[in-house]
Every structure is written in structure tokens, then in C-alpha cells.
């Protein structure tokens with residue numbers, strides 16, 4: 001089965017074009033001011049509206065958002081789904097309020113952290129942020145991928161956190177993931193996407209056995 005790929009934290013045309021050309025399934029826009037990948041609704045709108053029709057789906061990433069923040073973004077950006085960093089009840093409420101697919105991000109340190117039930121459309125399973133980080137994701141920080149091996153996931157899920165073109169095949173093998181999500185690992189510097197790394201990452205994920 002093909003492994004699906006999300007390239008997150010796109011901020012400019014060159015990065016977005018590379019993700020589309022490489023055949024990513026999803027691209028992500030980060031609406032979190034403390035992130036080096038932050039984009040305004042206007043910037044993301046310009047990018048998202050000019051993507052190929054049959055291109056990747058557009059995911060908006062929010063950290064503990066208010067309904068007003070999400071609504072303001074949706075006024076400018078045609079999003080296909082929302083990636084939410086908040087508690088499960090809030091993610092479910094956002095799904096009901098906006099009628100869009102919602103992925104809930106879950107920070108994992110042990111098997112006990114893996115969700116057994118949820119009322120959202122997908123889960124982004126990633127590492128807990130390292131001590132001192134001021135953001136819950138995008139830290140190039142990985143966890144023990146074997147933790148998800150025998151997990152009976154309640155909904156489709158993506159593996160994230162510290163993935164890059166050189167480790168993604170091992171990560172897929174060890175975790176059993178059928179979808180992967182990357183940001184830092186396809187950058188030449190924080191917030192600066194590399195077309196070469198994006199192509200290498202998508203190719204490596206697709207060619208994983």
C-alpha cells in the first residue's frame with residue numbers, strides 16, 4: 001500500500017510548487033505566530049488559491065485556536081482540513097462547528113499516550129516537545145517509532161516528528177505508519193523549505209516497502 005505524505009509549514013511559492021510537483025498528498029499552512037513557519041491568512045490564501053486542481057489537499061494547522069481565529073482564516077483560505085493542537089473535546093467541537101475534517105495532534109512519550117478512541121477524522125502522532133520548546137510541534141524531535149507497532153488506531157493516522165529523507169523509510173518500517181508528515185526535515189534552515197529535500201522525502205516515503 002502506498003504511503004501518503006504531508007509536507008507542512010509551506011510559506012512560499014517555491015516550496016509549495018516543489019510539494020505539488022513531488023506528488024505530496026497534503027500540504028500544511030501553520031497559523032501559529034510563534035512558529036518560524038507562520039503564515040498570515042492572506043499569505044496562505046494567495047498560495048492555496050493558486051494550487052493545481054488535482055494537487056494536494058490543504059491543511060490548516062492551529063494551536064489552541066479560538067473559533068474566531070479559525071473563521072478569519074477560512075474567510076481567506078480554501079482549506080480541506082484542520083490540524084488541531086488542543087484537547088480532544090475541543091477538536092471535536094471544532095469539527096462540528098466548521099464542518100471540515102479535523103486531525104488531532106497527539107504528543108507521544110509512551111504506549112499509554114496512544115489514543116484508543118476519538119471523534120475526529122485523523123490523528124497526527126508525534127513526539128512530545130523537548131524541554132524548553134515554546135511550540136508543541138515542528139521541533140525536529142522524534143519518538144520511539146516502535147511504540148505504534150501493535151496499536152489499533154481508532155482512525156487513520158500520520159506519523160510525525162523529526163522525520164527526514166534519510167530516516168523516513170526506517171520510521172515507516174518500525175512504526176507501521178501508512179502516512180507521514182514532515183516540516184523541519186525538508187528545510188535548509190527553520191522556515192525555509194528545500195525543493196531538493198522535499199523531492200527526496202516524498203520519493204523515499206513512496207519507495208518504502
Ligand SMILES: O=C(O)c1ccccc1N[C@@H]1O[C@H](COP(=O)(O)O)[C@@H](O)[C@H]1O
Pocket residue numbers: 008009028030032035036037061063085124126135136137138139140141160161162163181182183184185
Ligand atoms: O511547524 C511548526 O512550527 C509547528 C508549530 C506548532 C505546532 C506544530 C508544528 N509543526 C508540526 O509538527 C509536526 C512535526 O514537525 P517536524 O517535522 O518535527 O518539524 C508536523 O506535523 C508539523 O506540521
